[in-house]
Amino acid sequence: MSHPLRLGIAGLGTVGGGVVDILHRQADLIAMRAGRPVQITAVSARNRAKDRGVDLSGFAWEDDPISLAHRADVDVLVELMGGAEGPAHMATRAALTAGKDVVTANKALLAHHGQSLAEMAEAAGRVIRFEAAVAGGIPVIKTLGEGLAANRMTRVMGVMNGTCNYILTRMESAGLPYDQVFEEARALGYLEADPTLDVGGIDAGHKLALLASLAFGTRVSFDTVELEGIERVSIDDIRLAADMGFKIKLLGVAQISERGLEQRMTPCLVPADSPLGQLQGGTNMVVLEGDSVGQIVLRGAGAGAGPTASAVLADVIDLARGLRIPTFGQPATTLAQATTAPAVMEAPFYLRMTLADQPGALARVATVLGEAGISIDRMRQYGHSDTAAPVLIVTHKTNRNAIDTALAQLPNTGVVVGAPVAIRIETV
Amino acid sequence: MSHPLRLGIAGLGTVGGGVVDILHRQADLIAMRAGRPVQITAVSARNRAKDRGVDLSGFAWEDDPISLAHRADVDVLVELMGGAEGPAHMATRAALTAGKDVVTANKALLAHHGQSLAEMAEAAGRVIRFEAAVAGGIPVIKTLGEGLAANRMTRVMGVMNGTCNYILTRMESAGLPYDQVFEEARALGYLEADPTLDVGGIDAGHKLALLASLAFGTRVSFDTVELEGIERVSIDDIRLAADMGFKIKLLGVAQISERGLEQRMTPCLVPADSPLGQLQGGTNMVVLEGDSVGQIVLRGAGAGAGPTASAVLADVIDLARGLRIPTFGQPATTLAQATTAPAVMEAPFYLRMTLADQPGALARVATVLGEAGISIDRMRQYGHSDTAAPVLIVTHKTNRNAIDTALAQLPNTGVVVGAPVAIRIETV
Numbered sequence: 001m002s003h004p005l006r007l008g009i010a011g012l013g014t015v016g017g018g019v020v021d022i023l024h025r026q027a028d029l030i031a032m033r034a035g036r037p038v039q040i041t042a043v044s045a046r047n048r049a050k051d052r053g054v055d056l057s058g059f060a061w062e063d064d065p066i067s068l069a070h071r072a073d074v075d076v077l078v079e080l081m082g083g084a085e086g087p088a089h090m091a092t093r094a095a096l097t098a099g100k101d102v103v104t105a106n107k108a109l110l111a112h113h114g115q116s117l118a119e120m121a122e123a124a125g126r127v128i129r130f131e132a133a134v135a136g137g138i139p140v141i142k143t144l145g146e147g148l149a150a151n152r153m154t155r156v157m158g159v160m161n162g163t164c165n166y167i168l169t170r171m172e173s174a175g176l177p178y179d180q181v182f183e184e185a186r187a188l189g190y191l192e193a194d195p196t197l198d199v200g201g202i203d204a205g206h207k208l209a210l211l212a213s214l215a216f217g218t219r220v221s222f223d224t225v226e227l228e229g230i231e232r233v234s235i236d237d238i239r240l241a242a243d244m245g246f247k248i249k250l251l252g253v254a255q256i257s258e259r260g261l262e263q264r265m266t267p268c269l270v271p272a273d274s275p276l277g278q279l280q281g282g283t284n285m286v287v288l289e290g291d292s293v294g295q296i297v298l299r300g301a302g303a304g305a306g307p308t309a310s311a312v313l314a315d316v317i318d319l320a321r322g323l324r325i326p327t328f329g330q331p332a333t334t335l336a337q338a339t340t341a342p343a344v345m346e347a348p349f350y351l352r353m354t355l356a357d358q359p360g361a362l363a364r365v366a367t368v369l370g371e372a373g374i375s376i377d378r379m380r381q382y383g384h385s386d387t388a389a390p391v392l393i394v395t396h397k398t399n400r401n402a403i404d405t406a407l408a409q410l411p412n413t414g415v416v417v418g419a420p421v422a423i424r425i426e427t428v
Numbered sequence: 429m430s431h432p433l434r435l436g437i438a439g440l441g442t443v444g445g446g447v448v449d450i451l452h453r454q455a456d457l458i459a460m461r462a463g464r465p466v467q468i469t470a471v472s473a474r475n476r477a478k479d480r481g482v483d484l485s486g487f488a489w490e491d492d493p494i495s496l497a498h499r500a501d502v503d504v505l506v507e508l509m510g511g512a513e514g515p516a517h518m519a520t521r522a523a524l525t526a527g528k529d530v531v532t533a534n535k536a537l538l539a540h541h542g543q544s545l546a547e548m549a550e551a552a553g554r555v556i557r558f559e560a561a562v563a564g565g566i567p568v569i570k571t572l573g574e575g576l577a578a579n580r581m582t583r584v585m586g587v588m589n590g591t592c593n594y595i596l597t598r599m600e601s602a603g604l605p606y607d608q609v610f611e612e613a614r615a616l617g618y619l620e621a622d623p624t625l626d627v628g629g630i631d632a633g634h635k636l637a638l639l640a641s642l643a644f645g646t647r648v649s650f651d652t653v654e655l656e657g658i659e660r661v662s663i664d665d666i667r668l669a670a671d672m673g674f675k676i677k678l679l680g681v682a683q684i685s686e687r688g689l690e691q692r693m694t695p696c697l698v699p700a701d702s703p704l705g706q707l708q709g710g711t712n713m714v715v716l717e718g719d720s721v722g723q724i725v726l727r728g729a730g731a732g733a734g735p736t737a738s739a740v741l742a743d744v745i746d747l748a749r750g751l752r753i754p755t756f757g758q759p760a761t762t763l764a765q766a767t768t769a770p771a772v773m774e775a776p777f778y779l780r781m782t783l784a785d786q787p788g789a790l791a792r793v794a795t796v797l798g799e800a801g802i803s804i805d806r807m808r809q810y811g812h813s814d815t816a817a818p819v820l821i822v823t824h825k826t827n828r829n830a831i832d833t834a835l836a837q838l839p840n841t842g843v844v845v846g847a848p849v850a851i852r853i854e855t856v
Contacts, residue, residue, distance in 0.1 A: 018720070022578055026578060029578075030577070032762060137721040137722060137724065139724075142570060142571070143575070146574075147559070149742055151454075290738065291454075293728065295728065296727070296728040306720035306722065307721050309578070309720060311575075322751070324749075
């Protein structure tokens with residue numbers, strides 16, 4: 001067996017601890033599969049004194065991750081600190097400059113600096129791998145970049161933030177409002193230090209932008225992802241959507257056409273009995289569509305020490321085995337700068353509004369929708385004890401512009417109470 | 429860009445035609461991702477005159493696949509002829525001896541000769557890849573051998589024969605008996621020339637044996653797969669299982685424990701609302717369970733020109749990129765010879781029998797089950813106009829031996845009409 005592959009681990013949180021733990025437990029198995037031993041030689045984290053429940057005594061310690069990246073006894077920097085800027089960015093650049101490969105779980109870093117880091121790595125003859133950055137334990141980067149490499153990919157979809165999916169499924173199962181479940185999730189430690197990263201859809205948007213780059217051969221373009229978080233999803237909408245046979249999910253969709261690249265990470269309705277609709281708690285699901293393979297669906301744990309460390313170590317084993325491919329599946333300099341597609345992809349929409357209890361109210365709403373070119377598939381008016389009635393409408397396929405036109409006109413009817421809600425329906 | 433990777437395609441049926449077609453359409457995309465051009469230089473098939481709807485004019489022709497394997501202008505033999513013996517086996521050996529890598533879709537070949545071929549390849553410094561041999565377009569070989577390589581795998585399950593799943597779902601949706609749907613499937617060209625390969629569970633058993641080897645680091649052991657086909661699944665059982673909330677699937681399960689390796693490919697009941705239960709038509713689903721990653725589920729097309737050729741070309745692109753790993757994920761000489769586990773893994777069972785309409789009949793059945801150590805979870809007796817009544821029983825967890833004991837005793841009660849049916853229930 002040949003010489004060992006030597007890792008420097010920067011960041012010893014949940015994922016870093018998981019990597020140390022697996023390498024302790026499965027060293028022989030991993031060496032057998034990798035064709036050579038995989039060893040941690042040095043580690044770095046903010047607080048050396050903290051008890052992490054794993055034995056670090058065999059590893060050199062570096063306070064500074066950049067020093068770690070420079071060590072002569074490190075072949076691969078395993079960057080598990082997180083954050084788009086600061087130490088993670090600097091240590092990654094330092095490692096590439098020093099001739100090390102990089103394995104990272106850092107979606108924010110690559111969503112913001114993926115192009116420059118990929119170019120830097122390729123100029124230096126080094127490799128960046130990031131399986132753990134998207135969908136936790138699900139090998140979606142490998143599937144897209146290798147397993148489906150003979151396909152022209154047409155669409156990528158997914159539920160890729162377990163915390164949001166936990167909140168949405170918990171709201172439904174317990175019948176609780178968003179704010180209360182948000183506080184529960186915070187107390188359980190499910191939220192990032194800045195919770196907007198999760199509930200604002202930013203973390204999931206980072207992941208979608210990385211998948212889109214790999215799928216379509218385009219430069220990572222996080223800034224053009226249409227982002228909407230789950231903060232405004234109400235328990236009313238969850239209940240009423242369920243009544244119409246739908247669940248609400250924070251769903252990412254990226255597709256490319258002659259109009260350009262469309263990327264959305266927004267709350268959507270999906271059929272309750274579809275695979276996406278049945279997704280519970282922190283589980284992730286990714287749907288990949290290619291011209292030859294058709295549709296491939298992957299499901300698994302989207303977070304947690306074990307699943308995420310499994311993904312980190314898959315990348316490490318690939319490097320140990322000698323797999324060396326460009327960060328985004330083709331040379332970074334060949335990635336296209338996609339134009340951003342106007343939001344023209346059609347879909348049915350769910351509309352919820354409250355109508356004043358007066359003759360002709362519904363007719364006025366129908367007129368506004370008709371004038372915007374929107375036709376109605378299904379409508380339900382609910383019983384009410386008030387002077388206003390909740391009304392649900394499922395439209396036929398239309399586009400976001402038509403919906404926005406209608407939403408702007410509805411207040412002028414004089415019969416719509418409060419702000420109407422519009423949520424896209426995805427039927428995959 | 430470096431020198432091209434040159435393919436020799438042996439076999440120009442559905443999959444071979446698909447490979448030629450994709451390489452025509454996506455040559456630039458594949459070259460970009462592979463880092464070098466991928467070209468077909470020569471092809472071989474039984475009948476040169478046959479019109480296959482693809483342009484073969486740019487390729488050299490060989491009548492003999494062994495001559496193809498020996499050609500100096502071929503780097504990789506792409507073996508798409510099929511069959512465990514004969515030309516496929518000989519051409520594969522010839523290619524390895526001549527210093528070529530091999531990409532194959534041939535599950536029968538590897539299920540029977542995987543160990544010797546892997547040893548031969550590794551001794552010669554060559555690589556055999558077989559993504560297309562299991563579950564069509566789903567990259568399950570890559571997921572298991574690379575994406576989850578840091579895991580000690582505990583269980584692999586799957587519905588991996590689309591023809592059987594088509595027959596079973598069609599029987600249910602159309603309410604037709606097995607024989608009639610079998611003839612439909614034959615007329616549609618869904619069946620292998622020897623249909624026993626499909627409906628006898630042999631093809632799916634081959635696939636399961638390959639997955640088990642990769643998952644557990646054991647030698648391929650097709651002979652120890654407990655095999656039962658779908659020929660005896662009756663429309664009655666499909667209907668009655670549905671009434672209890674189950675679907676019948678030809679389901680493969682491989683798991684390893686200190687007792688040894690257990691491999692089964694048998695009709696099973698699965699919950700109708702589970703992902704496996706919802707699988708329609710020719711779609712395949714594979715469930716992979718590892719100690720760190722937990723459970724990963726993959727779904728996609730299990731057959732067809734596009735999906736299978738997508739898998740073949742993923743292997744080719746891997747080779748073009750320089751990925752060189754042992755056939756079964758670790759050196760063939762290190763694969764363990766697993767002992768075969770006794771069928772002791774417990775599960776609930778579905779029992780269907782017809783009872784004579786006489787007092788105490790059910791009590792006698794319950795006594796037999798109790799004496800075999802089987803306890804009853806749910807029971808339904810159906811209305812009848814006859815002198816005998818259909819009775820369904822769902823047991824609590826028990827094992828196959830207890831069920832076999834009970835099945836042997838039931839005729840002695842004098843109240844059971846005809847042969848009782850027992851089908852295992854898998855609840856994943």
